[in-house]
Structure formats: C-alpha cells, structure tokens
Amino acid sequence: MSIVDIAREKALEQGIGLNEEELLQVLQIPDEQLEEIADIAHQTRLKWCGPDVSVEGIISIKTGGCPEDCHFCSQSGLFESPVRAARLNIPELVEAAKKTAKTGATEFCIVAAVKAPDENLLSQVAEAIPAILDEVDIEISLSLGTLTREQAQRLKDMGAQRYNHNLETSKSFFPNVVTTHTWEERKETLENVRAVGMEICSGGIIGMGESLEDRAEFAYQLAQIEPCEVPMNFLDPRPGTPFANYPLVPLGEALRAVAAFRLAMPSVTLRFAGGRELSLGDDGTEKGLLGGINAIIAGNYLTTLGKQIEKDVDMLGRIDLPIKAL
Ligand code: SF4
Numbered sequence: 001m002s003i004v005d006i007a008r009e010k011a012l013e014q015g016i017g018l019n020e021e022e023l024l025q026v027l028q029i030p031d032e033q034l035e036e037i038a039d040i041a042h043q044t045r046l047k048w049c050g051p052d053v054s055v056e057g058i059i060s061i062k063t064g065g066c067p068e069d070c071h072f073c074s075q076s077g078l079f080e081s082p083v084r085a086a087r088l089n090i091p092e093l094v095e096a097a098k099k100t101a102k103t104g105a106t107e108f109c110i111v112a113a114v115k116a117p118d119e120n121l122l123s124q125v126a127e128a129i130p131a132i133l134d135e136v137d138i139e140i141s142l143s144l145g146t147l148t149r150e151q152a153q154r155l156k157d158m159g160a161q162r163y164n165h166n167l168e169t170s171k172s173f174f175p176n177v178v179t180t181h182t183w184e185e186r187k188e189t190l191e192n193v194r195a196v197g198m199e200i201c202s203g204g205i206i207g208m209g210e211s212l213e214d215r216a217e218f219a220y221q222l223a224q225i226e227p228c229e230v231p232m233n234f235l236d237p238r239p240g241t242p243f244a245n246y247p248l249v250p251l252g253e254a255l256r257a258v259a260a261f262r263l264a265m266p267s268v269t270l271r272f273a274g275g276r277e278l279s280l281g282d283d284g285t286e287k288g289l290l291g292g293i294n295a296i297i298a299g300n301y302l303t304t305l306g307k308q309i310e311k312d313v314d315m316l317g318r319i320d321l322p323i324k325a326l
Contacts, residue, residue: 020217090128104323109141152196167187270293
C-alpha cells in the first residue's frame with residue numbers, strides 16, 4: 001500500500017497515528033504528492049479535532065539569563081544573545097491576560113526562562129493565577145522548566161490546567177542541541193505533569209540540523225507521551241546562539257513536517273509556535289492551517305501581540321476556519 005493510502009486508512013479513517021517508518025515516508029514524499037498528503041492531514045484534523053482554531057497568548061515573566069545551553073535559544077545566559085533578564089509584576093500580568101483574551105485567545109501561557117522554578121517564582125505564580133482567573137475567562141498554562149512531582153502538584157493546586165515542557169527534538173539528536181541536561185530529564189518532567197493530572201503540552205523545533213529520520217523519530221516519540229498539545233517551532237536562527245547561521249527550513253519541508261506531526265497524532269492540538277512567519281510566511285501559514293495545524297499563538301505580549309493576530313484573524317476568516325471559543 002502507498003503511504004498516501006496508509007495515511008488515509010489509519011490516521012484519517014481510524015484516528016490511529018502512523019508509526020516511525022511510515023512517518024519517514026511522509027517526510028520523504030515527492031513534490032507531486034505533497035498536496036495530497038497535506039490534504040489528508042487536514043481532513044484528519046477536521047475529523048478528529050473539528051474545524052476550530054485555538055488561539056493562545058504567551059507572556060514571559062522571566063526573560064533571559066537561563067543557565068542552560070539549548071543551542072537555539074536566545075535566553076540562555078551562556079551565549080552572547082542580546083536578550084537580558086526582565087521581570088513582570090502581578091498587575092502587569094493581569095493586564096496582559098485581559099489583552100490576550102480580547103484577541104480571541106482561550107489560552108494564556110505564562111513562561112519563565114529557568115532550568116526549574118525556585119520558591120520566588122512559584123510564589124509569584126501562586127499569586128498571579130488567582131488574580132488572572134478572578135478577572136479573565138481564560139485557561140492558564142505554565143512553562144517554568146523542569147518540575148518535581150511535588151512542584152507539579154503545587155502548580156495544579158494553584159489552578160494551572162496545562163504544563164508546557166518541550167522535548168525539543170528526537171532522543172537521538174538531543175545531545176547535538178543541549179548539553180546541560182538530558183532528554184530523559186525532560187521526559188521525567190512530563191511524567192510528573194501527567195501523574196498529577198495536568199495536561200501535557202510538549203513539542204519542539206524543526207530545522208536544527210536534524211535528519212528526516214530524526215524528525216520521524218521525534219514525531220513518533222511525542223505521540224508516545226500522548227500530549228494534549230504540541231507546539232511546532234521552526235528554527236529562527238537567533239544572533240549570538242550556536243545556531244545563528246543555520247538556514248531557514250524550506251517551505252516544502254515545513255509542510256511535510258506539519259503533515260507528519262498531524263498523521264502521528266490525529267487528535268492533538270497542533271500549534272504553530274515560533275518561527276512560522278520567517279520560515280513559512282503568510283502563504284505557508286495558510287497552507288499549514290490547511291495541512292494539519294489547528295492552533296496558533298497570538299504572539300508574545302511583550303513584543304508582537306496585536307499586529308500578527310489581526311493578520312491571522314483575517315486569514316482564518318478567508319479560509320473559513322472559526323476561532324475556538326471557551
Ligand atoms: S531551558 Fe528554556 S530558556 Fe533555558 S536555554 Fe533552554 S530553551 Fe532557553
């Protein structure tokens with residue numbers, strides 16, 4: 001059976017994710033079949049997730065100065081990247097959540113560039129969550145680095161619904177990207193998140209020098225942890241990082257990756273995260289949303305919220321996909 005027929009029968013008809021070998025075939029599909037496989041990925045998303053597009057806003061409460069060495073990240077304190085530490089207070093956070101909700105977003109993710117949350121950060125979050133939920137009708141996600149089971153329980157008890165911790169790339173390729181911690185440590189945090197009943201959000205970055213085999217392995221490994229949401233980033237080579245001179249992911253490769261991730265996880269919320277404007281542009285974003293993606297980020301409140309989301313909302317209207325409501 002051809003990969004197109006396998007994708008149709010397994011992912012579209014039965015909602016079963018493809019295996020690693022099949023995902024590799026999707027990633028290698030010739031140009032003439034790209035449109036067809038992207039359409040199957042889109043039909044799979046429509047059948048198993050519905051037509052809604054989820055919009056999420058992100059706010060950073062601690063930017064820069066991270067002790068880890070993730071080679072793609074401008075927030076590592078170990079590289080010469082021009083991002084420096086900044087902190088936000090609670091009223092600023094509530095204001096950001098309000099503005100985010102006004103864009104149509106149903107999810108607000110609070111992010112901190114840390115290896116793990118310290119007591120200071122945890123108490124700030126403990127204060128922020130009820131303050132936000134008191135004034136804004138929105139789901140709160142957190143991304144605060146690695147967690148012990150006990151920390152995960154505390155965050156759940158504070159009212160966090162979902163926790164983001166990206167596996168970043170395949171287990172095999174991970175040592176080429178990060179040397180200060182392991183892939184297994186990342187996975188352990190996700191196990192702690194699941195154990196306390198928070199939803200898992202975990203994805204990664206395409207375009208860090210990994211092979212198509214690595215991408216297939218990564219999509220399959222993500223599917224095994226059964227996340228609720230998967231953010232897909234495309235490398236935005238930041239000045240000062242070790243990956244500063246890497247090329248952008250070509251559009252065709254990006255669309256194959258989107259299709260593969262959708263066909264690996266038919267019912268997951270697959271979110272376009274960082275780098276899509278650079279690698280895919282408006283045309284590519286539209287193709288991605290008609291090729292397996294069903295969620296977007298409204299932008300980082302601190303930098304780009306507003307302009308991009310207006311463009312996105314226009315585009316969703318044009319391609320007739322409704323924004324998800326709570
Ligand atoms: S742990 Fe997160 S913030 Fe720190 S360097 Fe890695 S990706 Fe960047």
